Amino acid sequence: xxxxxxxxADPVMEAQSCFRAVLDAMAHPGSLPVxxxxxxxxxxxxxxxxxxxxxxxxxxxxxxxxETASAWDWLAFHSGAPRAASxxxxxxxxATEMPNLDLLEAGSDxxxxxxxxxxxxxxxxxxxxxxxxxxxxxxxxxxxAPQGLPEDFVKQWSANHRLFPRGIDLILCCGEQLCGLxxxxxxxxx
Amino acid sequence: xxxVAVKGGERAIDAAHDWLARARRGDRSLPEIGTAQIASQxxxxxxxxxxxxxxxxxxxxxxxxxxxxxxLIEAAFLLRAYRTTLPRFAHSEPVETDAMLLRRRISAIYxxxxxxxxxxxxxxxxxxxxxxxxxxxxLEVTPLPLAAASSEDTPRVTALLDQEGLIEPSGVSTEAEPxxxxxxALAFPAERDVRLQSLARGDEGFLLALGYSTQRxxxxxxxxVGEIRVGEVAVELVPPELGFxxxxxxxxxxxxxxxxxxxxxxxxxxxxxxGYGLCFGHSERRAMGMALVDRAMRAEELGExxxxxxxxxxxVLSHCDNIEATGFVEHLKLPHYVDFQSELxxxxxxxxxxxxxxxxTVATETEA
Amino acid sequence: MLGxxxxxxxxxxxAVLANAPLAGIEDCIARAAPLPAHTRLRxxxxxxxxxxxxxxxxGAPFNLGEMTVTRCTVRNAQxxxxxxxxxxxxxxxxxxxxxxxxxxQHPTESAEWARTVVAPLAEAQKEAxxxxxGEAAATxxxxxxxxxxxx
Numbered sequence: 001x002x003x004x005x006x007x008x009a010d011p012v013m014e015a016q017s018c019f020r021a022v023l024d025a026m027a028h029p030g031s032l033p034v035x036x037x038x039x040x041x042x043x044x045x046x047x048x049x050x051x052x053x054x055x056x057x058x059x060x061x062x063x064x065x066x067e068t069a070s071a072w073d074w075l076a077f078h079s080g081a082p083r084a085a086s087x088x089x090x091x092x093x094x095a096t097e098m099p100n101l102d103l104l105e106a107g108s109d110x111x112x113x114x115x116x117x118x119x120x121x122x123x124x125x126x127x128x129x130x131x132x133x134x135x136x137x138x139x140x141x142x143x144x145a146p147q148g149l150p151e152d153f154v155k156q157w158s159a160n161h162r163l164f165p166r167g168i169d170l171i172l173c174c175g176e177q178l179c180g181l182x183x184x185x186x187x188x189x190x
Numbered sequence: 191x192x193x194v195a196v197k198g199g200e201r202a203i204d205a206a207h208d209w210l211a212r213a214r215r216g217d218r219s220l221p222e223i224g225t226a227q228i229a230s231q232x233x234x235x236x237x238x239x240x241x242x243x244x245x246x247x248x249x250x251x252x253x254x255x256x257x258x259x260x261x262l263i264e265a266a267f268l269l270r271a272y273r274t275t276l277p278r279f280a281h282s283e284p285v286e287t288d289a290m291l292l293r294r295r296i297s298a299i300y301x302x303x304x305x306x307x308x309x310x311x312x313x314x315x316x317x318x319x320x321x322x323x324x325x326x327x328x329l330e331v332t333p334l335p336l337a338a339a340s341s342e343d344t345p346r347v348t349a350l351l352d353q354e355g356l357i358e359p360s361g362v363s364t365e366a367e368p369x370x371x372x373x374x375a376l377a378f379p380a381e382r383d384v385r386l387q388s389l390a391r392g393d394e395g396f397l398l399a400l401g402y403s404t405q406r407x408x409x410x411x412x413x414x415v416g417e418i419r420v421g422e423v424a425v426e427l428v429p430p431e432l433g434f435x436x437x438x439x440x441x442x443x444x445x446x447x448x449x450x451x452x453x454x455x456x457x458x459x460x461x462x463x464x465g466y467g468l469c470f471g472h473s474e475r476r477a478m479g480m481a482l483v484d485r486a487m488r489a490e491e492l493g494e495x496x497x498x499x500x501x502x503x504x505x506v507l508s509h510c511d512n513i514e515a516t517g518f519v520e521h522l523k524l525p526h527y528v529d530f531q532s533e534l535x536x537x538x539x540x541x542x543x544x545x546x547x548x549x550x551t552v553a554t555e556t557e558a
Numbered sequence: 559m560l561g562x563x564x565x566x567x568x569x570x571x572x573a574v575l576a577n578a579p580l581a582g583i584e585d586c587i588a589r590a591a592p593l594p595a596h597t598r599l600r601x602x603x604x605x606x607x608x609x610x611x612x613x614x615x616x617g618a619p620f621n622l623g624e625m626t627v628t629r630c631t632v633r634n635a636q637x638x639x640x641x642x643x644x645x646x647x648x649x650x651x652x653x654x655x656x657x658x659x660x661x662x663q664h665p666t667e668s669a670e671w672a673r674t675v676v677a678p679l680a681e682a683q684k685e686a687x688x689x690x691x692g693e694a695a696a697t698x699x700x701x702x703x704x705x706x707x708x709x
Contacts, residue, residue, distance in 0.1 A: 003431065003599050003631060003639060011603065058278055059373065076430055077631075078600060080279060246609065246625035247646065273606060273624055279643070281608040284619040291687055293694050301701055309697040337698070339691035346615060360614025368610065368620045382613055383620035390611075390622050422690075424573070425625065427607055429643060434565050437573035438607070438627060439645025445615065468611045470623055 005041045007053060007078035018054040025171065025180030030133050030142040032125055032177045041074045043067050047173035048094065048121045055117065056081035056092050063090035066097055068121070094119045098150050101160045104168050112165040115183070122148035125174045130190035133181075143190060146172055146179065157187045214259050228252035237442070237471020238262055242512060243269025244372075244391040246441050246470050263393075263512050270513050283426045283435055287445050287468070288346065290421040294472075297347045298415040299449060305344030310420060311472075347417040348447050348464065357449065357462040378504050385487055385507060389480040390469050392510030397479030400486070400500040409486045409498030412451035413465065419445045420472050444469050446477035450485050455493035463492060571662050571676045572655075576644055578679040580651040587654070590674035591667075594634040596657050602630035602642075602649035628652040634660040 008014040014037040021033040041049040048068075052075055056062050061084035064072055071094075075081060084090035087103055091114075098120055107115030128147035131154070150156070160167045160183060167183030181187070215222065229236055229252035239251040243266040250272060254265035294310025297303050309315070351357040361382075368383035376384070389397065404410055423443050426435040448465035452458070465485025467477035486500035499505055509515065560568070575583065587593060604626060611622040629643045630652040640660025642652045662671045 004633065007600060058280065080430070241623070244623040245606070246623060249646070250626065276626070277603075277605040278624070279605040279607050279627060279629060281621070282610055284610040284612045285622070287611070287615050291690055293690060294697075307699040308694045309699065310694060311697075334693045335696045336689065336692035337695035339688065339695045340698075348614070359617075360612075361617035366618070368618070370608065370621050372608075372621075372624075383618060386611070386613060386620040387622065424577075425607075425609060425645065427643060429629075429641060431631070432641060434560075434569065436569055436643065437576045438643045439576050441609070441625060441645070447615065464614050466614050466617075468615075468622060 003073065003077050005074045006039070007074075008037060008039070008050075014050075015054045018050045021178065022051060022054065022171065022180065025178050026137075026169070026182050027180075028137050029135070029181055029185050030138065030144045030179065032179055035176050035178065041071050043096075044071050044094070045121055045173055046176045047178045048119060051119055051171055051173060051178060052092065052094055053079055055119075058082065060091035061085070061089055063087045063093045065093060065095035065099060068094045068096060090116055092117050092119060094121070096121045096148075098148075098153070098156075101156045101168050106160075106163050106166040106168060109166060112167075115166055115168060117169045117171060119171045119173060120148075121173050122146050123174065124148070125172060125177055125179055132188045132190050133185055134188070135185040137182075137185075144179070145190075146174075154187060154189050157181075161186055214257070223256060225249060225252040225256055228255050234472065235260070235262060237473050238394060238476070239265045239269060241470045241473060241476060242266035242391055242393065243273070245269050245273045263516055267513050267516065280427050280429070282438075283428065285423045285425060285441075285443065287419060287423060287443065290419055290423050290443070290445075291440075292344060292419060292421040294420040295344060295417065296415070297417045300347060300350065303347060303350065305342045306340070346447070348449065351416075351449065351462060355461075358452075358458070358464060360464060360466075376507055378507075380503055380507055382484075382488070385503065386466065386468070386480075386484060388507045388510060389467070389483055392480070393512035393515065394473065394476045394479065396510050396512070397483055398475055400506065401479035401482035403498065404482050404486045404500045409489065409496075409501040411463075411485055411489075411494075413448045413482055413485065414450070415478065416447040416449040416464075417445075418447075418474055418477065419443075420474070442471050444471065444473050444477040446474065446481040448478070448481040448485055452492060458492075463488070568659070568663070571672065572642075572659060574676050574680045574683065575642070575655045575658060577683055580648060580654075582679055582682065583651065583654055583658070583675070586675040586678055587658075590671065593654075593657050593661055594636050596632040596634040596640075596660060598630065598632055598653070599639065600629070600631040602628055602652040602656075604628050604647045604649070607643075630656040632656045632660055636660075636664055638663040 018035055018037065021035055024033045025031060035047045035050045037050060039046050039049040039053070044052070056075065056079040058080040060081055062075065062081040063084040064075070065087065072083070087093060087099060088105055090105070093099065093104060093116055095118065098118070104116040104118060105114065107113065124147040126145055128145045128149065130143055130145040133142045133144050164183055169183050170181040172179040172181065229248045232255065235255055236248050236251045239254055239262055240246050240248065242263070243251065243254070250269060251265065254268040255262065257268060258264035292308055294312060295305065295308045297307065348357055348360070369381060371384060371387050376388070405413070421442070422440045424437045424440050426437050428435045446467035450463045450465060452461055452463040454460035463485065465481040467480030467484065469476045469480065483500050483506060486498065487503050487506060489496040489501040496502065606624040607627050608624050609622045610619045612619050625645060626647050627643055627645055628648055628651070631639065631641050632653065633639050634657060638660040640656040640658065640663070642655035642659060644652050644655060658671065658675060662668050662676070
């Protein structure tokens with residue numbers, strides 16, 4: 001077990017400031033807040049690692065897909081999060097390639113807060129195929145062009161958006177930056 | 191119901207807090223009480239605060255008692271509030287009360303039982319006469335006599351009944367994750383795991399009164415104290431990074447097993463049934479009240495008529511938490527100015543209507 | 559993965575250290591060789607664990623209430639990783655216990671640490687338990703039956 005990768009140096013303050021960054025990202029989709037604290041948990045980027053440590057705890061089963069699975073020991077040690085039995089049973093999913101959104105827990109109309117959050121680490125938050133974001137938190141339609149999303153992303157997302165108030169929330173992470181794409185958002189191809 | 195924020199009064203509140211601090215300190219010609227003294231010399235108060243605060247930490251409970259000037263419900267409230275600031279690391283393995291280092295162990299149903307009756311530090315045989323010697327300071331305490339500890343086992347008393355098959359089994363020892371009130375809001379019907387958690391942190395006075403009510407005929411089920419144990423138990427947990435259980439320390443617990451008559455039902459033969467009490471610290475009254483109420487709440491499960499307050503699960507669980515209770519009762523002190531203004535206007539309008547109606551009736555009668 | 563004997567040994571010293579007061583641990587350390595330097599991997603941090611009981615003492619588990627704990631994980635200069643989870647709120651004690659847990663895993667020095675630190679603490683705890691058991695035994699009731707009046 002590799003326990004040497006550090007967690008937050010100051011767990012309370014750093015988790016709070018990171019939580020604030022996640023709130024801002026979710027409230028203003030397309031804005032790209034920066035995670036200030038230094039974390040190194042390869043293959044996770046700083047933002048991916050910080051968001052996971054901030055949101056996951058002993059009450060939230062986590063699924064680490066693909067190559068992110070090698071960060072499991074680090075995450076379990078610092079957050080106490082249990083390993084989800086399946087991707088559909090996870091409260092948080094971390095991946096470098098987007099799984100099909102309909103595999104994830106979308107919550108119920110009575111308890112939409114039980115829906116999963118997908119934390120997707122992408123190669124870049126710009127320079128990809130351009131998307132247009134509309135909806136709550138945006139004064140006007142906004143362009144956003146992340147790399148690393150699947151080709152049918154717009155189609156998958158509109159199916160996800162139609163589930164509202166159910167649906168998956170997506171957090172894209174790259175380097176020290178993140179972008180929140182809440183289920184309330186509409187996304188079209190530019 | 192609506193609330194309207196009202197500003198003002200900060201200066202008055204500051205002054206009230208200052209006065210409170212002075213009142214808490216009391217007479218300055220006397221030495222200030224230390225939390226270590228409270229933890230060590232007011233142990234039963236500390237135990238109650240830990241149980242009702244639902245957080246085992248004698249030093250924190252002592253601090254809370256000092257801060258609350260000995261108001262134990264206020265102290266439990268302070269402890270509950272503090273616990274919300276801490277992360278939850280894990281849950282323990284279920285504590286093994288069989289392996290308790292016993293300071294007290296009694297049974298009211300068997301005189302001679304393996305391991306014997308051990309009285310421990312009890313008030314049961316004191317004369318309840320005020321001891322003025324305690325008012326004198328620097329009282330000498332005589333060292334305790336020691337006797338050779340027996341190596342005899344101290345099996346559960348209910349296990350003795352179990353050997354004859356005369357008592358119901360204590361339920362399946364499942365490893366299912368028990369419900370947790372601190373994570374999921376109370377929902378009805380509540381299962382026994384949640385009921386026990388709720389009672390373990392319930393108000394001692396409420397548990398006592400409800401337990402008493404069952405004895406007086408409100409849901410009577412003929413209880414006997416099968417066994418009471420008080421002592422120290424090791425707490426173990428399995429850290430995920432180790433994968434095997436380790437001891438993290440020792441806590442004091444009180445356990446009570448009530449044995450109750452049961453005439454049998456369509457599916458069960460006549461046999462004894464159980465009520466269970468377990469709580470932090472040394473508090474037999476709490477553990478016994480809990481065991482009585484636990485058994486009473488099993489009425490429906492056992493096919494008995496549930497008619498008494500102690501048998502009404504929703505009634506008991508909704509009202510046994512004194513932090514919730516004190517919050518809702520004491521909130522009535524807070525400004526309800528707008529609320530009350532509307533009540534006033536309603537009453538005035540109703541009176542005006544009623545007066546007008548009376549006047550009209552009188553006028554009609556006079557004409558006739 | 560540790561063998562069952564190694565696990566038992568580690569459970570043994572962790573239990574002794576968990577029940578030992580800070581002063582007792584410091585006394586023993588002062589008399590022992592200097593503890594290897596260590597770096598903190600996690601904590602020391604204070605939190606809660608939920609204590610569980612069982613209905614009827616041996617039935618289905620339920621949540622009894624929480625207790626405060628302090629935990630700490632360190633890696634020492636010799637490469638051993640030590641863990642501590644201790645009842646109460648004492649970061650210094652947790653860090654010391656984690657450092658001792660690491661030292662006690664050393665392939666050759668373990669026995670010396672067990673002799674100088676764990677054994678005296680274990681002996682003191684055994685003595686304390688004996689004392690409680692003795693006090694309890696002094697309050698054990700010896701029933702005797704009165705001679706019946708009928709002859």
